[in-house]
Amino acid sequence: MADVKKVERPLSPHLQVYRPQLTSISSILVRITGIALLGLSTLVVAWFLAAASSETAFAAMDGFLRSWFGSLIMLGGVWAFVYHMLGRLRHLLWDFGYCVDVPTSEKLAIGMLGLSTLVTLIVALV
Amino acid sequence: MQRYLTDRKRADGLGSGRHGTHHHWHMMMTSLALVVVVPVFLVTFLAGFGGTYAEVVAYFSQPIPAIIVALSLIVTISHVTSEAVVAVEDYVHGARGKLLIIGLNWFSYILIAVGLFAIARMAL
Numbered sequence: 001m002a003d004v005k006k007v008e009r010p011l012s013p014h015l016q017v018y019r020p021q022l023t024s025i026s027s028i029l030v031r032i033t034g035i036a037l038l039g040l041s042t043l044v045v046a047w048f049l050a051a052a053s054s055e056t057a058f059a060a061m062d063g064f065l066r067s068w069f070g071s072l073i074m075l076g077g078v079w080a081f082v083y084h085m086l087g088r089l090r091h092l093l094w095d096f097g098y099c100v101d102v103p104t105s106e107k108l109a110i111g112m113l114g115l116s117t118l119v120t121l122i123v124a125l126v
Numbered sequence: 127m128q129r130y131l132t133d134r135k136r137a138d139g140l141g142s143g144r145h146g147t148h149h150h151w152h153m154m155m156t157s158l159a160l161v162v163v164v165p166v167f168l169v170t171f172l173a174g175f176g177g178t179y180a181e182v183v184a185y186f187s188q189p190i191p192a193i194i195v196a197l198s199l200i201v202t203i204s205h206v207t208s209e210a211v212v213a214v215e216d217y218v219h220g221a222r223g224k225l226l227i228i229g230l231n232w233f234s235y236i237l238i239a240v241g242l243f244a245i246a247r248m249a250l
Contacts, residue, residue, distance in 0.1 A: 031209065031213060035206070038207060051186065052247040082168075088157035
């Protein structure tokens with residue numbers, strides 16, 4: 001500790017040369033959906049503020065969120081919300097010491113992707 | 127001059143400052159809350175979304191939908207802000223990172239305040 005030397009250490013395999021795996025992709029998606037949800041909650045809050053303000057403000061905001069582009073964002077938001085919740089639930093399981101192995105983690109990843117897609121499809125159809 | 131620095135001095139300011147687990151605990155708590163909030167919010171919100179102006183205001187001024195939306199905004203925004211803050215801590219360092227973290231926190235406080243105001247205005 002007393003002498004700090006700069007040591008040349010080998011670099012770990014970098015993102016660009018690493019084969020994508022279900023474990024890494026599903027984990028990165030938890031972070032991406034988490035950050036995306038901050039943007040999405042801004043849209044939802046804007047919609048509520050518009051509804052609380054006036055009929056014209058509501059018409060503009062509601063019109064945007066119900067247009068084809070807005071619907072795409074909202075459905076993506078549903079997917080992200082459910083996926084993120086399930087991803088964090090998987091983190092909780094890991095924190096308590098369950099499912100900490102690759103095969104189970106991959107099964108959970110498929111479950112997360114499947115369930116969030118299923119919920120999004122149900123919302124899109126109903 | 128490095129050899130005149132003591133080990134203690136060199137370690138100062140680099141450790142957890144005894145708050146290392148706080149962030150993780152906060153993530154665990156809000157994650158667990160999300161397990162309830164996500165389905166309840168989706169069902170409540172989607173039942174109100176898509177109506178006319180009068181229908182939307184009437185629906186969200188009811189106590190249960192209003193409380194669920196307020197609760198969901200607080201839990202979700204505080205959770206995803208922490209999520210964004212960790213990403214900043216991981217990839218942006220120095221003054222820029224600190225400013226981004228301050229900015230994210232301000233943004234989330236404002237977002238929660240505005241959301242609660244909107245719900246209160248409709249419900250009261």
